Amino acid sequence: MSLLVVGSVAFDALESPYGKVDRTLGGAATYFAVAASFFTAVSLVGIVGDDFTPEDEKIFRGRNIDTDGLERAEGKTFFWAGRYSQNLNERVTLATELNVFAEFKPRLPQQYRTSKYVFLANIAPDLQRDVLHQVKKRPKIAALDTMNYWIERSNTELRETLKHVDILMINDSETRELSSEHNLLRAAKNIFKMGPTTLVVKRGEYGAMMVDKRGIFCVPAFPLEEPHDPTGAGDSFAGGFMGYLAGCEDKSDASLRRAMVYGSVLGSFTVEKFGLDRLRHLKRSEIHARARHFAKLTQFKL
Numbered sequence: 001m002s003l004l005v006v007g008s009v010a011f012d013a014l015e016s017p018y019g020k021v022d023r024t025l026g027g028a029a030t031y032f033a034v035a036a037s038f039f040t041a042v043s044l045v046g047i048v049g050d051d052f053t054p055e056d057e058k059i060f061r062g063r064n065i066d067t068d069g070l071e072r073a074e075g076k077t078f079f080w081a082g083r084y085s086q087n088l089n090e091r092v093t094l095a096t097e098l099n100v101f102a103e104f105k106p107r108l109p110q111q112y113r114t115s116k117y118v119f120l121a122n123i124a125p126d127l128q129r130d131v132l133h134q135v136k137k138r139p140k141i142a143a144l145d146t147m148n149y150w151i152e153r154s155n156t157e158l159r160e161t162l163k164h165v166d167i168l169m170i171n172d173s174e175t176r177e178l179s180s181e182h183n184l185l186r187a188a189k190n191i192f193k194m195g196p197t198t199l200v201v202k203r204g205e206y207g208a209m210m211v212d213k214r215g216i217f218c219v220p221a222f223p224l225e226e227p228h229d230p231t232g233a234g235d236s237f238a239g240g241f242m243g244y245l246a247g248c249e250d251k252s253d254a255s256l257r258r259a260m261v262y263g264s265v266l267g268s269f270t271v272e273k274f275g276l277d278r279l280r281h282l283k284r285s286e287i288h289a290r291a292r293h294f295a296k297l298t299q300f301k302l
């Protein structure tokens, strides 16, 4: 079942204690689309500038990703720069240059308008809403990611968009900032009043937590000896999560729990190398092997 994603396709400059790259392909929608395409067909909505070459576009080729909705405009592609602390847990944003995204007016190709699964990746909340409104019928699942940049600059627009989504998927500091509540369970209750019925909190090396009216489910992050670059881990998590749900077309509690594990699996591969280097060469067999490893990791008897 087709999964629609709108979000940034970008060039990133990354610095971590393990190295530095001045310009590499990135963007929330790029990580998401590549991760989700292991499970289902993905329709990509975004914009790139004239500096985005056929070589860059190769990341989408040979995968189950439709790029008819990837617009090309005159000017520069979205650019983001970030630096990670020694333990990789904290990151500072050094630059956010919207470039062609500043004037972006998404137009969904006809074949995208019947999408049953929609992911609104981290991008301006009014653009997220605009995309959702172009989908003809209410999707089976609409999920949204955002970040402090938008919580602070576009709070009213974000709250309006949240009224129309089922799942909010953000990290712990964003959960606290959006809800003005430190405790994550109380934060979830606040967020449910804004519209979403499920909250997925991404917690970096501490894994991820899902809260809905049925209860709470937690997955660990996969223990890695040498993580290199956490950029895109959240988007890869979201891609694994939504890709799995769209692929199995089921939103039972059991499927949502498995989706959490596949999210964690994809996120863990992304951090093993810089940028998209690990996802680029990932194989389905490796995904399933790591999912089995997760099952072992969390199994115990009472």
Ligand code: AMP
Residues within 6 Å of the ligand: 008, 010, 011, 012, 026, 027, 028, 079, 080, 096, 122, 123, 124, 147, 149, 230, 231, 232, 233, 234, 235, 236
């Ligand atoms: P993550 O590490 O999962 O939070 O996502 C990192 C990706 O998000 C990078 O590849 C960036 O290009 C992209 N990104 C960073 N800031 C923004 C923003 N304000 N809007 C859209 N995308 C962004």
